[in-house]
Amino acid sequence: MERDDLSQQLLFLREIDRLKGVVRQSPLLDRSRKENSAEHSWHLAMYAWLLSAYAAEQVNAGRVIQMLLLHDVVEIDVGDTPLHSGGSHAEQSALETQAAARLFGLLPDAQRDDFMALWLEFEHAESADAQFAKALDRFQPLLVNVFTGGGTWVESGVSYEQVIQRYGPAIRNGAPRLWAICEQWLAQHFAERGGSTPN
Amino acid sequence: MERDDLSQQLLFLREIDRLKGVVRQSPLLDRSRKENSAEHSWHLAMYAWLLSAYAAEQVNAGRVIQMLLLHDVVEIDVGDTPLHSGGSHAEQSALETQAAARLFGLLPDAQRDDFMALWLEFEHAESADAQFAKALDRFQPLLVNVFTGGGTWVESGVSYEQVIQRYGPAIRNGAPRLWAICEQWLAQHFAERGGSTPN
Numbered sequence: 001m002e003r004d005d006l007s008q009q010l011l012f013l014r015e016i017d018r019l020k021g022v023v024r025q026s027p028l029l030d031r032s033r034k035e036n037s038a039e040h041s042w043h044l045a046m047y048a049w050l051l052s053a054y055a056a057e058q059v060n061a062g063r064v065i066q067m068l069l070l071h072d073v074v075e076i077d078v079g080d081t082p083l084h085s086g087g088s089h090a091e092q093s094a095l096e097t098q099a100a101a102r103l104f105g106l107l108p109d110a111q112r113d114d115f116m117a118l119w120l121e122f123e124h125a126e127s128a129d130a131q132f133a134k135a136l137d138r139f140q141p142l143l144v145n146v147f148t149g150g151g152t153w154v155e156s157g158v159s160y161e162q163v164i165q166r167y168g169p170a171i172r173n174g175a176p177r178l179w180a181i182c183e184q185w186l187a188q189h190f191a192e193r194g195g196s197t198p199n
Numbered sequence: 200m201e202r203d204d205l206s207q208q209l210l211f212l213r214e215i216d217r218l219k220g221v222v223r224q225s226p227l228l229d230r231s232r233k234e235n236s237a238e239h240s241w242h243l244a245m246y247a248w249l250l251s252a253y254a255a256e257q258v259n260a261g262r263v264i265q266m267l268l269l270h271d272v273v274e275i276d277v278g279d280t281p282l283h284s285g286g287s288h289a290e291q292s293a294l295e296t297q298a299a300a301r302l303f304g305l306l307p308d309a310q311r312d313d314f315m316a317l318w319l320e321f322e323h324a325e326s327a328d329a330q331f332a333k334a335l336d337r338f339q340p341l342l343v344n345v346f347t348g349g350g351t352w353v354e355s356g357v358s359y360e361q362v363i364q365r366y367g368p369a370i371r372n373g374a375p376r377l378w379a380i381c382e383q384w385l386a387q388h389f390a391e392r393g394g395s396t397p398n
Contacts, residue, residue, distance in 0.1 A: 009249045017228040020238045029216040039219045042241035045268055050208045062261035069244055147213060
């Protein structure tokens, strides 16, 4: 590990400070402001640590933590894409891959390759670890919405059916027992809100 | 893992959302605002991941990451203690231990015990992992100060000798090669600032 490697690593660590300025749609639980992607990543890593027993298959919690610490770094270049925004998935995906190449490209080659491989594994949900990480990345904002009386669902006029459709597949796939509980919360939440309610 | 465990885990995950509201002395690198302890913890975990080769002894990077994700959670109850604040270390330490007992006590027993043990290992710098984690917890704010033209050192009128004294022991102990580079930065930084300069 040479001095040049360290210069590259510090440049990357300096650059990713900007993730603290990427603002998400979800609020903090006290509703004082919107959450940023850096603190969101920290929170998700804590979810992974505590909840790994709920993964669909056995996972390596340490890898899931790393995946989640890393998963949003591309937003430094492309911003956060709200779940309820619509938009072209393919176009977004191409931009994020470009961002990953630029950002991870700041690192020494071996770490660049490790980061890129782990990020792609997450993006493509190619493993049990990635599928669990993806599940948590949906589970946490769902919880925020439940805990804040609807949050972004109310703001964006999202219906029960849309919530099921947008959060369900990833959570059911990666953490089926967590999804079973989500279904109960959602039924109750939308029943209380009235409007489009489940059967 | 029973439903009751999950209720406790979710209560904890909900409670630690408040770490996003604990504001530190250090600014973001773009100086737009002060950093909070949740995003700081995320950033430190990335430091640990990338820089583990600079640890004084071989470390388990995954454990160091977990330690750093967890290390500031007690600030939810006691707030951030600025490095340049003075104040009684023993009193602060007692308050933090109380906070750890309350917060980790929200978790199922086994996880409570794991978290407490890891947090105490960090607090007491009892292992190579903890010593490296402690080093990074000083190294990151030092970098922020260097990158922002003095930051909290200028605000608090901190001298070269005080910086050496407050940051040096932890960084030198846990990551001696990083400290060697810090010494070069500090000499240059304080020479440019004038006033109290190194020899």
